[in-house]
Amino acid sequence: MITIKVPATSANIGPGFDSLGVALQLYLTLEIHEKTTHWIVDHDFNDDMPHDENHFIVQKALLLAPQLAPHHIIVKSDIPLARGLGSSSSALLAGLAMANTIDHLSLSDDAILAFATKLEGHPDNVAPALFGGGISAYYDGLKVYHAPLKIPENVDFVTFIPNYELLTSEARAALPTTLSFKQSVAASAISNTLIAALNADNFDTASSLIEQDQFHELSRAKLVPQLAVIRQVAHQLGITGTYLSGAGPTVVTIVPKDRVTTLLTALTAANLPGNLYRLEQDVSGLTITKEEK
Numbered sequence: 001m002i003t004i005k006v007p008a009t010s011a012n013i014g015p016g017f018d019s020l021g022v023a024l025q026l027y028l029t030l031e032i033h034e035k036t037t038h039w040i041v042d043h044d045f046n047d048d049m050p051h052d053e054n055h056f057i058v059q060k061a062l063l064l065a066p067q068l069a070p071h072h073i074i075v076k077s078d079i080p081l082a083r084g085l086g087s088s089s090s091a092l093l094a095g096l097a098m099a100n101t102i103d104h105l106s107l108s109d110d111a112i113l114a115f116a117t118k119l120e121g122h123p124d125n126v127a128p129a130l131f132g133g134g135i136s137a138y139y140d141g142l143k144v145y146h147a148p149l150k151i152p153e154n155v156d157f158v159t160f161i162p163n164y165e166l167l168t169s170e171a172r173a174a175l176p177t178t179l180s181f182k183q184s185v186a187a188s189a190i191s192n193t194l195i196a197a198l199n200a201d202n203f204d205t206a207s208s209l210i211e212q213d214q215f216h217e218l219s220r221a222k223l224v225p226q227l228a229v230i231r232q233v234a235h236q237l238g239i240t241g242t243y244l245s246g247a248g249p250t251v252v253t254i255v256p257k258d259r260v261t262t263l264l265t266a267l268t269a270a271n272l273p274g275n276l277y278r279l280e281q282d283v284s285g286l287t288i289t290k291e292e293k
């Protein structure tokens with residue numbers, strides 16, 4: 001049996017729209033069992049999700065390897081669908097890694113990343129899901145340029161997952177079609193300075209800049225009213241570092257570990273419609289293990 005494990009990811013980290021992301025310790029696991037005459041996909045999701053070759057993961061694998069032999073596969077996932085935790089990127093990478101492994105394609109990580117980014121349109125979920133940790137990345141249409149983003153070791157990710165879905169396509173439809181030159185310069189300066197502050201271990205500056213995005217949060221805030229509420233609760237405790245995770249609706253606050261309980265207590269009292277988690281950064285990224293029978 002071959003097991004492919006892929007972490008969830010939280011993209012944007014505030015001002016890093018479509019370029020920054022971090023892997024988190026929630027996982028999709030894909031087990032590849034025996035060869036079969038047609039694809040058999042066991043999963044715990046709703047039965048509206050296909051159990052045959054029409055399953056998302058198989059479809060993505062077939063894009064990379066159209067002649068891929070059918071197998072019995074089992075998908076298990078802690079990553080909620082369409083909540084801003086990169087479920088589609090993790091599933092996409094699992095499919096590509098399955099094709100690469102069982103069809104012996106020997107594609108490099110960078111080749112897989114470029115293929116995945118072409119399908120996703122932006123690298124901010126797929127890059128950290130593949131490599132683990134924080135990543136900054138840019139796709140020029142052919143190649144993905146990427147470098148590690150330094151995430152402090154002494155922080156956790158307080159993650160509020162609302163009890164409703166928000167498709168990325170819907171949240172992208174809310175984005176502005178143009179930004180003025182002045183606003184573009186400010187928005188990229190905020191993102192650049194965030195990266196520099198993280199690299200300099202200056203978390204006070206970083207956590208403040210995380211909240212100053214000018215690319216996407218203003219136009220998406222109406223879709224996720226909990227973003228403003230969580231920021232306000234955190235500010236009352238002197239905590240900054242709250243952002244819309246990916247396209248939302250999940251809201252993440254990056255918090256020093258010694259303040260996490262205080263924030264979780266206050267957010268629990270706010271009784272928001274969804275679930276709160278304390279997550280840690282994943283540093284391994286996608287892993288593949290082979291077990292001989």
Ligand SMILES: Nc1ncnc2c1ncn2[C@@H]1O[C@H](COP(=O)(O)OP(=O)(O)OP(=O)(O)O)[C@@H](O)[C@H]1O
Pocket residue numbers: 009011028049055056057075077080081082083084085086087088089091125166167168169245246247248
């Ligand atoms: N494990 C999975 N198995 C099958 N399909 C999946 C799986 N995970 C995601 N998908 C597909 O991806 C869709 C969600 O993708 P979408 O890009 O809207 O959200 P997301 O990836 O969870 O969020 P974001 O990109 O904002 O972080 C699901 O509705 C489903 O079609």
Ligand SMILES: N[C@@H](CCO)C(=O)O
Pocket residue numbers: 011012017018019122124125168171172216246247
């Ligand atoms: N950067 C993307 C992440 C979700 O795919 C967005 O915010 O739309």
